[in-house]
Amino acid sequence: MQIPIDKLKTMVRGVARTQEKEYSCDDVYQLLDEFTEAVAQGKDVAKLMPLVQQHLEMCPDCREEFEALLRVVRAAQPGA
Numbered sequence: 241m242q243i244p245i246d247k248l249k250t251m252v253r254g255v256a257r258t259q260e261k262e263y264s265c266d267d268v269y270q271l272l273d274e275f276t277e278a279v280a281q282g283k284d285v286a287k288l289m290p291l292v293q294q295h296l297e298m299c300p301d302c303r304e305e306f307e308a309l310l311r312v313v314r315a316a317q318p319g320a
């Protein structure tokens with residue numbers, strides 16, 4: 241049995257609504273370069289950009305984008 245993606249998104253939004261602040265996908269997209277570089281540098285992104293981190297945890301679309309970006313950033317950092 242499969243849950244329709246729209247229903248999943250609604251469920252996720254319901255969870256997100258309990259947070260005081262939240263980022264939209266657009267907000268996250270704007271910060272994704274910076275966030276990904278911070279991750280690649282081993283920075284504590286949960287502290288630096290908690291709202292981005294939080295969004296990625298609940299948004300598969302943005303997480304996919306982030307993971308693709310992270311691969312690119314890591315590939316550009318030999319020896320890291």
Ligand SMILES: [Zn+2]
Pocket residue numbers: 264265268295299301302303
């Ligand atoms: Zn998103």
